[in-house]
Amino acid sequence: MTVPPARPNRTARILLAVAAVVAGVLVLICAVAVFANRDTPASPAPSPATLGPTPEAPVYPTLTTIQDGTWTVGVDMPAGTWRTDREVDVNCYWVVTVTGSNGTEQVSAGRVGGGHATVPVEVGQDFYSEQCGTWSKVD
Secondary structure (H helix, E strand, O other), rough: OOOOOOOOOOHHHOOOOHHHHHHHHHHHHHOOOHHOOOOOOOOOOOOOOOOOOOOOOOOOOOOOOOOOOOEOOOOOOOOOOEEEEOOOOOOEEEEEEOOOOOOOEEEEEEOOOOOOOOOEEEOOOOEEOOOOOEEEEEO
């Protein structure tokens, strides 16, 4: 006697059909999510600038002598008191201005009639001299 193959009952067939539909929907949802994001560029790794500044010790110039010309204090020359190396005459002229003012905001100025010129300067100032010769940092 031969036994016919078992046929799933109606409930089992419905459950299998529902499972197949659910699986198909899940695959469709995953596919949509993948393809929806493929045209969106990946976020770049954050640059060091977006992570915030890296604390670094400020670099100040270590010059101890300068010549006539224009100097930015804290950038080109260190802050402090500066004095001419030689006695100067009335042709020596110097001026200290606020950095960024293009020379319009004077802090101090002088034309020395004799002796050594002495000028204190601070960070945030520009120093200009003409016909004064060499200046040396005294403090």
